[in-house]
Amino acid sequence: MNVVRGKLLPPVLAIVFAALLCSIALLVSGGNPASALTAMVAQVGEGTTAVDIVNSASVYYLAGLAVAIGFQMNLFNIGVEGQYRVGAVVAAIVGGAISLPAGLHAAVIIVVAALAGAAYAAIPAILKVTRGVNEVIATIMLNAIAAGVVAFLISQDAFGVLRGNNIGTAEIAETGWVPGISFGSNGTVFGLVLLAAAVGVGYWVMMNRSRFGFELRASGESATAASAGGVNAKRMVLVAMLLSGAMAGLVTMPELLGRDHTYLITSPTGYGFTGIAVALLGRNHPGGVALGALLWAFLDKSALALDNVGVPKEIVTIMQGTIVLSVVVAYEIVRRLELAAEQRRVGRQNSGNGGAPGQPAGASAGGV
Amino acid sequence: MSSSAAPVAAGAGEAPPAVVLSGITKRFPGVVANSDVHLTVRHAEVHALCGENGAGKSTLMKILYGMQHPDEGTIEVNGAPVRFRSPTDAIRAGIGMVHQHFxxxxxxxxxxxxxxxxxxxxxxxxxxxxxxxxxxxxxxxxxxxxxxxxxxxxxxxxxxxxxxxxxxxxRIIILDEPTAVLVPQEVDELFDTLRGMREQGYTFLFISHKLDEVRAIADSVTVIRRGTTVGTADPKSVSSRQLAEMMVGSALPSPETRESTVTDQVVLRVEGLSLLAEDGSGRAVLDGIDLVVRSGEVLGIAGVEGNGQTELVETVMGMRHASSGRVWLTGRDGTTRELTNLTTLHRREAGIGYVPEDRHRHGLLLTQPLWLNRVLGHQTRPPVSRGQWLDLAGAKQDTRRIVEEFDVRTPGIDVAAAALSGGNQQKLVVGRELSADPALLIASHPTRGVDVGAQALIWDQIRAARAGGLAVLLISADLDELIGLSDTIKVMFRGRLVADADPASVTPEELGSAMTGATTDVPTGAHGGSTSDGPGTGSSTADSEVADSEGGERG
Structure with a gap:
């Protein structure tokens, strides 16, 4: 009951609040909120939209988890954006260059992607641990550098291949593809959606059951208490950043191995930033991040329907922005209320057998 | 407790007192921060408020400055009763506050x-x-x-x-430890300024625990201890020694006829431990510390706060890296290991339990449930973990045991640590640190800010563990606690252990004089210089070279 109130209420409130704001924006601009919403929901049943949502969500989910692992210990890895792009392009180049049996080929590509992402995340991690450089600044800079690195690697001077009027890496042989789950005319779900799910489960187990996860959370909660408890802060920063980077490297794997088979100069960017929003929405909890990713993908894909009812689909961007803002505020409000309520509850129970707080313990504790 | 009013000097009677606090009581959940405080500050005087950290000085000043609201009691400013809702109200009434951190x-x-x-x-x-x-x-x-x-x-x-x-x-200015960040010459200048302004009718409330400075500048001094004012004195006629006694409590606990449990088995051996200040000045915060704690012994470290006790503890724990010196620990299994180059985790595993000075900063994960707090510091050992994995059932089971044995008042083990009162949080921390059967317990101010009942329980538990062969390194600013618990007392002053004392026979006067160093009876002069060794005090060794050390380490 408490769990429901603490964990589910804030995002629901935030979404309702964001929808309300968007409705007002729609009304002001002369649109009809009800018909817009109906159109968006109806769109899910149209064509390949439902499958597209799931596919996009798997990508957002991996990005969200990559960000969340940093958030768990108060590391703000904005660099997921750069890390996933470096991971993707390196994996695509390696995948296009090697030939291995089916299955193994794909596995190697996935591992290379994770390693490349981790390697790119190692730069800010080492800077932070050895020189105290703020990871936010370092990763923002590295995002810009990554854009240049990716453009260079895809160019014809390096590993790029010109196809039509688009440049991309050499196509990965069919042995490196991961087959999807076909729903006929409704589209094909990426096979690596399962990878995203597995990563989510692994993340939950690590956070809640492993010593490492405990140390990570302890460092995030209180660096001083963690250090007094024997947690090596620098090691935690390093490992958390590397793990975050490795997960970031996986972000485009569902698309790369399930659909594109090459990384193009025109491949989509911005998944890293979406990941930040999704991690915030899901409060770093693997289940929450999954819901956040699905919501985000729904808004993205259903927005197409808005044009049909004469509503600019940019309204969805407003909605996404307000949801993130309101969810952060709502979580904080609920957190404070919960703590106050818990303190009252503890206080009530204790005053029941001891009188006013402050003097109570004397009588009963004396006998222990 | 009744408090003596400020001695009214002749001729000061025309103006009403600048500030009168009467019967101020402020409770936080589980802790009384201020209890029946009485304070009278005359017009145009420098009034010092003395007390150890955590004695309740800052809460009292926050009440006077409108940042906190008293549960009971009244405030009068210039003879008129006032009620401050916020600092804005206090400023309007002519009260200003200069915080320690600019x-x-x-x-x-x-x-x-x-x-x-x-x-x-x-x-x-x-x-x-x-x-x-x-x-x-x-x-x-x-x-x-x-x-x-x-x-x-x-x-x-x-x-x-x-x-x-x-x-x-x-017109009434609160100065919160204004000299902490200043070098001696600057302290002199500040005091000159204050004296000049006092002539012009400004009133100062001067918070400090540096007794020589208080005696140099203040017209009267009120001592606060464990949240209540213990009295007001004239600094011209009282000695630093007497002030120190008032601050730390001179009432000796009734001598307990207890059996000594001290054995000759050395558990902790520290040799030549030194630590340089982090500011790169090359100043020694710890200077050649040698000590030995034996199985079944409580070694108490006495000292005015800021003389290196915190650093000593954190260096032994491995949270700071000693610049020289070595540390050995003999575990419960009888093997002796050198800890000097081990991490905090390895030191804990070797058999050290640690009750930190600040349980919020160093002892607890406040938003996490109690059972997860049980894991902190023990994450590599049963019953809370198995290899790389946590043992949730074991952690919960053992947390229930601590709640039971240490009388932690909580509705359950799933509540967040922040929801408990200070005393109950501390009982949880002490219970956790004693739970892995440590060979050594390092307890820093183990009962600071906790209520009397929790204090008694924590003392009992430490005594019981000592009887079972535990070695305890106890740091405390509370002489009652120190004398009541310790088998041996060493006095720390400016980074050195300067004196030994036998808790069975030592008088508070002797402890107090050693704690304040050699500069006890300086009549004027803002800082302890090497020229002013007090007569007959035993610790004139370290003052001149580190006269400004307390200021520097906060800067």
Missing amino acids: MLADNLTVLENVVLGAERLHGIGARARRRLVELAERTGMRVEPDALVERLGVADRQRVEILKVLYRGA
Whole structure:
């Protein structure tokens, strides 16, 4: 009951609040909120939209988890954006260059992607641990550098291949593809959606059951208490950043191995930033991040329907922005209320057998 | 507790007292921060408020400054009762506060900093500048209105802070440990300024625990201990020694006829442990510490706060890295290991339990449930973990045991640690640290800020564990606790262990004089210089070279 109130209420409130704001924006601009919403929901049943949502969500989910692992210990890895792009392009180049049996080929590509992402995340991690450089600044800079690195690697001077009027890496042989789950005319779900799910489960187990996860959370909660408890802060920063980077490297794997088979100069960017929003929405909890990713993908894909009812689909961007803002505020409000309520509850129970707080313990504790 | 009113000097009777606090009580959940505090500050005097950290000075000042609201009691300013809802009200009543940590915008000029937030008074232009210059001239605080604050030294910044409150019309000024960040010459200058302003009718409340400074500047001094005022004295007629006793409590606990459990098995051996200050000045915060704690022994470290006790504990725990010296520990299994180069985790695994000085910063994960707090510091050992994995059932089971045995008042083990009162949090921490059967317990102020019942329980538990062969290194500012628990007492002063004492026979006077070092009876002079060794005190070794060390380490 408490769990429901603490964990589910804030995002629901935030979404309702964001929808309300968007409705007002729609009304002001002369649109009809009800018909817009109906159109968006109806769109899910149209064509390949439902499958597209799931596919996009798997990508957002991996990005969200990559960000969340940093958030768990108060590391703000904005660099997921750069890390996933470096991971993707390196994996695509390696995948296009090697030939291995089916299955193994794909596995190697996935591992290379994770390693490349981790390697790119190692730069800010080492800077932070050895020189105290703020990871936010370092990763923002590295995002810009990554854009240049990716453009260079895809160019014809390096590993790029010109196809039509688009440049991309050499196509990965069919042995490196991961087959999807076909729903006929409704589209094909990426096979690596399962990878995203597995990563989510692994993340939950690590956070809640492993010593490492405990140390990570302890460092995030209180660096001083963690250090007094024997947690090596620098090691935690390093490992958390590397793990975050490795997960970031996986972000485009569902698309790369399930659909594109090459990384193009025109491949989509911005998944890293979406990941930040999704991690915030899901409060770093693997289940929450999954819901956040699905919501985000729904808004993205259903927005197409808005044009049909004469509503600019940019309204969805407003909605996404307000949801993130309101969810952060709502979580904080609920957190404070919960703590106050818990303190009252503890206080009530204790005053029941001891009188006013402050003097109570004397009588009963004396006998222990 | 009844408190003595300030001795009224002849001729000071015309003006009503600047501030009268009577019967102030402030409770936080589970802790009484202030209890029946009485304080009378006469008009145009420098009134010192003395007490150890955590004695309740800052809460009291926050109440006077309107940042906290008293649960009981009344405040009078210049003879009229007042009720402050916020600092704005206090400022309006002519009260200003200079915080220990400066609150200035570095990238603004002096004038801009002073005017910031008080633009309504004299605008932001020529009028404001004239007012600032006039104030600076009248008080003798030379400042350059257009200098950038980031270019100013510490003493100048402090002047800006004082001018800020004067600009807002303060006539009663609270100075929170103003000398902590100053070097001796600057302290002298500050005191000259204060004396000059006192002549002009300003009243100062001067918070400090440096007794020589209090005696140099204050007209009267009120001592606060465990949240209540224990009395007001005339610093001209009272000795530093007597003040120290008032601060730490001179009432000896009734001598307990207890059997000594001390064995000859050495558990902790520290040799030549030194630590340099982190500011790179090369100053020693710990200077050649040698000590031995035996199985079944409580070794108490006495000392006025800030003389290296915190650093000693954190160095033994491996949270700070000693610049020289070695540490050995003999575990429960009888094997002796050198800890000098081990991490905090390995030291804990070797058999050290640690009750930190600040349980919120170092002891607990406040938003996490109690059972997860049980894991902290023990994450590599059963019953809370198995290899790389946590043992949730084991952790919960053992947390229930602690809650039971240590009488932690909580509805369950799933509540967040922050929801418990201070005393119950501390019982949880002590229970956790004793639970892995450590060979050594390092307890820093184990009962600070907890209620009497929790205090008794924690003492009992430590005594019981000692009887079972535990070695305890106890740091405390509370003489009652120190004398009541310890088998041996060592006195720490400016980074060195300067004296030994036998808790069975030592008098508070002897402890107090050793704790305040050699500079006990300096009549004037703001800082302990090497010229002023007090007669007959045993610790004149370390003062001259580290006279400014306490200030420097906060800077």
